[in-house]
Amino acid sequence: MKLKQFKYMDYVNVVIGGVLFAAAVNLFIVPMNLFSGGGIGVAQILRTLISGWISVPKGLDVAGIINFLINIPLFIMAYRSISRKFFIKTLLNVIAQTVAFTLIWIPETPIIDDVLAACLIAGLIGGFGIGFALRCGGSGGGVDILGVYMAKKSERFSVGKLSIVINACIFTCCAILFDLATAIYSIIFTACMYLTVDKFHYQNINMTAMVFTRNPQVKNSIMEETGRGVTYWKGAGAYTDNETFVLMTVINKYEVPQVKKIILSADPQAFIIINEGMSVSGNFEKRL
Known part of the structure; x- marks a missing residue:
């Protein structure tokens, strides 16, 4: 009975992790006009670029929906090449993220005026959420799925190495399209988040x-x-x-x-x- 309850809680925790990550981004990062790394970072850049063409209600963020669409081919990869449980838990996490990104209202004025403090707090909350999902056998989708797939194919690859490469490309785009300060603070947020993830996700030790x-x-x-x-x-x-x-x-x-x-x-x-x-x-x- 306890074992079944534990497995049931894994799925609940995966959903909670997705909501925490989305809340950290919407409440602290987006009001500062900063960006996340990974798949959601790509979605945020695309959202910003197309915002002039599509009318979106103020305070509503469509980055979650774009992120879900980006993840569809990666879901197929996870189901076919990794495991069914990993696929289901990752799908639940990304759905939770999508709903939370869409429903959690973005403050018109930042909750915290200090950009560095906002990055650190968001990094702690978001990292806790992603780490929660990873500890329960799922992931936050995007780069995590691709990293797990490549790590299983070759010992030379890891989720961390792939994340560094992809995030480097994302933040370079931020520096070119927006400004250097935006890129630097976005890097601080992402670094703090992944350091927090490492404290909670220790399965690969x-x-x-x-x-x-x-x-x-x-x-x-x-x-x-x-x-x-x-x-x-x-x-x-x-x-x-x-x-x-x-x-x-x-x-x-x-x-x-x-x-x-x-x-x-x-x-x-x-x-x-x-x-x-x-x-x-x-x-x-x-x-x-």
């Missing part, structure tokens, strides 16, 4: 778990319930000379509580050693 147990079924439970591989060998305690099984598996940081629960349920006397920040190469599945 690799961990090594070494387990000492007398129950041979522990290795099977880990493989069946997490899908991770396990290497084991037989050993013996130096003091008691009793036979024991030594297991080793590589997981991400978000899976640590689950793995501990699996091990201790099978053997409450098991001894577990966890090491953080291991470099892994080979057949190791990257998961959001």
Whole structure:
């Protein structure tokens, strides 16, 4: 029952994350005439460029709708090449963003007069929202989808590297089309946001778990319930000379509580050693 409730809350949190990100942008960034990075940044630039041709009610931002349209081909990629759960959670997040971007009214005058303070506050709120979605196995769409896809195809790519390249292009356009100050403050907002994301999204921090147990079924439970591989060998305690099984598996940081629960349920006397920040190469599945 608790497991089902946890999975249900993942979908709720993905939606909450999308609303928080949109609120941060609409309430603090747009009134300052600044821009975000990633797909929403592209949507904001397009919205600004076409605003002279299309009549939009004051205070209403169509960037969310443009962002959703940009994401449609990326949704197809996520469904076909990444995973169905990732696709559903990302779709929910982007829908929540679209609705929030459209409904959250943009203040005519900035809530905070200081541009730097607005960037920092928006970065904290927006980063918390995106990190929330990533921790629950989804994403904010756009660059995140493309980054996850390319990271699964090649070890040379990562979401972070791709984000840097695309955001560099977006902010260069901001500097050319608008002014340098707009680009600089937009960079500050985006940098603060991704630093906050890193504090909440830690699934891709690799961990090594070494387990000492007398129950041979522990290795099977880990493989069946997490899908991770396990290497084991037989050993013996130096003091008691009793036979024991030594297991080793590589997981991400978000899976640590689950793995501990699996091990201790099978053997409450098991001894577990966890090491953080291991470099892994080979057949190791990257998961959001």
